[in-house]
Amino acid sequence: MVMMTIRKAIGAVKDQKSTRIAKVASNKAPExxxxxxxxxxxxDDPVSEKYIQEILNLTSYLRGYVxxxxxxxxxxxxxxxxxIVALKALMLILHLLNDGDPLFLEEILYATRRGTRLFSLSDFRDETHSSYWDHFAFVRTYAMYLD
Structure with a gap:
């Protein structure tokens, strides 16, 4: 129980740090x-619809945001x-492919041609959670499905 609390606290600190870095260091679209x-x-909460809508609104204006x-x-x-982060990111991609502008699919195809490894999670590992083998195997399979 203590390890779970520590893990949640560390995750919250990492998220806060990533948010601050994105606000300061992002050149293109910090928001x-x-x-x-x-x-x-x-x-452990699912992806919030609030953030999905915010991302959809931001990316509907300019191709550069996509x-x-x-x-x-x-x-x-x-x-x-x-x-958890990897699965949420893949779920977010699926949401935006389904509900977003058709430019998403086009940009994902261009990004993979340029060498971006968006769905290549063959080396993904998460050994911090219990029964981690099932979790990262599912994440890898889900990424292959989206690819």
């Missing part, structure tokens, strides 16, 4: 990166070692 970090937080979205989600997936 978009902040929304992505908040949508793919370390907590590019920034794909880059930010790719970076988030590439850095995380938490299956």
């Amino acid at each position: 978009l990166e902040v929304a992505i970090v908040k949508a793919t937080s370390h907590d 590019y920034a979205y794909v880059a930010a989600v790719s970076k988030r997936l590439g850095k995380t070692c938490d299956w």
Whole structure:
């Protein structure tokens, strides 16, 4: 029980740090990166519809925001070692492919041609949670499905 509380606290600190970095260091769309970090937080709650709508609104105006979205989600997936964050990021991609502008699919295809490893999670590992094997195996399979 204590380990679970410590893990949640560490996840919250990581999310706060990522949010602050996105606000300061983002060149293209800091508000978009902040929304992505908040949508793919370390907590066990599902992706909030509020952040999905915010991301949809931000990316519906400019193609550059769609590019920034794909880059930010790719970076988030590439850095995380938490299956919850990875699964939320993949679920967010699926939401935006279904409900967003058709430019999302186009930009994802262009990004993979440029070398972005958006769905390539073959080396993804999360050994911090109990029964981690099932979790990261599911995340890998879900990424292959989306690909």
